Amino acid sequence: xxxxxxxxxxxxxxxxxxxxxxxxxxxxxxxxxxxxxxxxxxxxxxxxxxxxxxxxxxxxxxxxxxxxxxxxxxxxxxxxxxxxxxxxxxxxxxxxxxxxxxxxxxxxxxxxxxxxxxxxxxxxxxxxxxxxxxxxxxxxxxxxxxxxxxxxxxxxxxxxxxxxxxxxxxxxxxxxxxxxxxxxxxxxxxxxxxxxxxxxxxxxxxxxxxxxxxxxxxxxxxxxxxxxxxxxxxxxxxxxxxxxxxxxxxxxxxxxxxxxxxxxxxxxxxxxxxxxxxxxxxxxxxxxxxxxxxxxxxxxxxxxxxxxxxxxxxxxxxxxxxxxxxxxxx
Numbered sequence: 001x002x003x004x005x006x007x008x009x010x011x012x013x014x015x016x017x018x019x020x021x022x023x024x025x026x027x028x029x030x031x032x033x034x035x036x037x038x039x040x041x042x043x044x045x046x047x048x049x050x051x052x053x054x055x056x057x058x059x060x061x062x063x064x065x066x067x068x069x070x071x072x073x074x075x076x077x078x079x080x081x082x083x084x085x086x087x088x089x090x091x092x093x094x095x096x097x098x099x100x101x102x103x104x105x106x107x108x109x110x111x112x113x114x115x116x117x118x119x120x121x122x123x124x125x126x127x128x129x130x131x132x133x134x135x136x137x138x139x140x141x142x143x144x145x146x147x148x149x150x151x152x153x154x155x156x157x158x159x160x161x162x163x164x165x166x167x168x169x170x171x172x173x174x175x176x177x178x179x180x181x182x183x184x185x186x187x188x189x190x191x192x193x194x195x196x197x198x199x200x201x202x203x204x205x206x207x208x209x210x211x212x213x214x215x216x217x218x219x220x221x222x223x224x225x226x227x228x229x230x231x232x233x234x235x236x237x238x239x240x241x242x243x244x245x246x247x248x249x250x251x252x253x254x255x256x257x258x259x260x261x262x263x264x265x266x267x268x269x270x271x272x273x274x275x276x277x278x279x280x281x282x283x284x285x286x287x288x289x290x291x292x293x294x295x296x297x298x299x300x301x302x303x304x305x306x307x308x309x310x311x312x313x314x315x316x317x318x319x320x321x322x323x324x325x326x327x328x329x330x
Contacts, residue, residue, distance in 0.1 A: 201272065
C-alpha cells in the first residue's frame with residue numbers, strides 16, 4: 001500500500017502541512033465516532049490475551065472470542081442485578097433526605113439555609129426533569145445504543161485482529177514492518193493492561209470504601225462506594241471528587257464524623273497509591289504524574305468527562321509512538 005504519492009506527500013513539507021491540517025479538521029468533525037472506535041480498541045486490547053490464550057489451545061476462533069465476552073457479561077449480571085433494587089432504594093432515600101443533610105451540614109458550618117429553599121429547588125429541578133423527559137429518555141436510549149455499538153465493534157476488531165494489523169503495517173515501507181508491528185503490539189499491551197488494571201483498582205477502591213463506610217456506620221455506603229469505584233477511573237482528581245458527597249453526609253452527623261470519613265478516604269488513597277498503583281498501573285502506563293494531570297485537564301476541557309476518562313490511554317499511545325520514532329532516528 002506504500003506508494004510514490006505517499007512518499008511525495010511526506011517529503012514535501014508544505015503539502016504535508018496541508019494534509020495534516022485537513023486530517024485534523026476531519027478528525028475534529030468525526031471525533032465522536034473516533035472516540036467510540038478508540039474505546040472499542042481499548043476493550044479489544046484488554047480481551048485479546050484471553051482470546052489468544054484460548055486460540056493457542058485449539059479452541060475455535062469465534063468461540064475463543066465469544067467466551068471472554070460471556071465471562072465479562074456474566075460477572076456484570078451476577079454482581080449488579082442482585083444489588084440493583086437495594087441500590088435504587090438507597091439512591092431514592094438519599095434524595096429524599098438531601099434537604100435534611102444539607103440543613104444539618106450548613107448549621108454545623110454556621111451557614112443559614114432553610115429546608116424549604118432546598119425542597120423548592122429540588123422540586124423545580126424535578127419539574128424541569130419531567131418537562132424534558134423525552135429528551136432524557138432519548139439520551140438514555142442513545143447511550144445504550146452507543147454501548148452496544150462499542151461492544152459490537154470491539155468484537156469485530158477481535159475477529160479481524162491479525163488482518164487489521166497487517167492492514168496498518170502495509171501503509172509503511174517494508175523496511176519498517178517489524179517496527180510498526182512492534183508499535184501496534186506495544187499499544188495493545190499498554191491499553192489492555194490499563195483497562196484491566198483500572199477495573200481491578202476501581203473494584204478494590206469501591207470495596208474498601210464500602211467496608212470503611214459500613215464500619216463508620218455511615219448511611220448510603222453502597223452508592224457512595226460505587227461512586228468511589230467509578231471515579232477511580234479518573235486519576236488524581238476522581239478520588240477527591242468521590243469523597244465530597246461522603247463527607248457532606250457525614251457532616252450531617254457531626255464535624256468529627258466528617259473528619260474521620262475524610263481520613264478514611266485519604267487512607268484508602270494512600271494505600272492505593274503506595275501499594276497498588278506502583279505494581280499495576282505504573283507498569284501498565286508508566287506516565288509522569290504531571291503529564292497525567294495535564295492530560296486529564298486537557299481531555300476534560302475538550303470533551304468533558306469522557307475526555308478526562310480517555311486522556312491517560314490516549315497519551316500512552318502518543319508516548320509509545322514518540323518513543324518508537326526516537327528509537328528509529330537513533
